[in-house]
Amino acid sequence: MNPPRGTAALLTAVTAVTSFLIAGPADAKTEAVSADSVDYAWIKSCPKKDYTVPCGKWKLAMRSGKTITLTDAQSFPRRPGGKVDKDLGAPLRVSGDGRIVSYLKNGRLVVRDVSSGEVRPLPGRAATLPRGADEGEVSTALSPDGSVVAVDYGDANDRLPSLIADLRTGKVATLSAREDVAGFSPDGEHLLTTRQTADNTTEFSVFGKDGRRTARRVVPQIVANNAPFALADDGTTVAVVVGGDSGKPRLHTYDLTSDAVSGAVRFSLPKGEEVQLLGWGPAGALTMWNYVGNGDAGTVLVVKRTVDAETGVTRRLHSFKPRRDSWIWWASGE
Structure with missing residues (x-):
């Protein structure tokens, strides 16, 4: 393993x-x-x-x-x-x-x-x-x-x-x-x-x-107890992905200056795909690296998507399959 x-x-x-x-x-x-x-x-x-x-x-x-x-x-x-x-x-x-x-x-x-x-x-x-x-x-x-x-x-x-x-x-x-x-x-x-x-x-x-x-x-528990999270260019806005009991992910933003958490923005992912990395991109969109697979099989697929921070609309950009014979691997930005 x-x-x-x-x-x-x-x-x-x-x-x-x-x-x-x-x-x-x-x-x-x-x-x-x-x-x-x-x-x-x-x-x-x-x-x-x-x-x-x-x-x-x-x-x-x-x-x-x-x-x-x-x-x-x-x-x-x-x-x-x-x-x-x-x-x-x-x-x-x-x-x-x-x-x-x-x-x-x-x-x-x-x-x-x-x-x-x-x-x-x-x-x-x-x-x-x-x-x-x-x-x-x-x-x-x-x-x-x-x-x-x-x-x-x-x-x-x-x-x-x-x-x-x-x-x-x-x-x-x-x-x-x-x-x-x-x-x-x-x-x-x-x-x-x-x-x-x-x-x-x-x-x-x-x-x-x-x-x-x-x-x-x-920070409040909803920010502290969830991941991944990402800092925006303004140096105060943090985006965080929350899984929730339903298993349906949602996105929140948190303002370090005002201590305010935004309402939830729900977004959909294919079954088995989980967000592992998150980063802000241009025009308010966020970039996600999502992993598929776990346990002894490890990660079998990595998918890069964008998610709109206001609407929750996602778009697939790229994907790759990491080698199964690797001892460890690191995705770009990880």
Whole structure:
């Protein structure tokens, strides 16, 4: 069986990266590919005794049907003592538009422009992990166009602050380790985080790329207890999908400034299809990545749809079938 994937609420988007704006020389240059985009990244599963482990190299399944092998990406993380853990896959993520990939290369965090094949380190201190950090606990979250990267070190003691790296300017900001990154606004200007308070409530916060908090609110249960959710470009509006006892999904919006929850907007999905990722798109529409299948069979189909935030009208955009022999895979924006 594949390892637990966790709850992902990172944003998807439809914008494309037109240039790779990071100062300094490239770490590596690989063969260029066409203006294609990633459907998902995956690493193969191999048997070991009575369980499975990751094996081989990370690969990118492209929308065109091509497969790109990331020959320079670490397959396995190193533990604080330096030992390579071959029972676990090294961290890797794909931007919502499928154009930028982040991963570890020789112990440093880098980003790759999928179209050009150019690989560059994250700016400044964001590239190098702090002393004592466990590579197996590191995770990154990319803005929809991949121009901003949040780095979370995942230490249990919340000792290591997270970082927000702006690839366009090269600036790196610090974020409290107590904040859990939930996702970016579509333009990448705002970062949504969550935190469990001492009163067992859930607090949402919004930060700019400079690390300054612009909004904070203990949110109502209908927002805190449901997922996925997504932050709009205004930095205050959060969309959330609620399943409900009827099994019919509905959409709400929540305003962090006024603490107001909108009425329900119902929408329909085919049987067995569940919303896993959510992100704001142009003209008030939302983009959903929906998964079909669960249990030992895993996810057998991934469907991308839009849903109108006012009418609930949905439209199918794209779909793909993830490989059954993968140890783990990550959809673009997850």
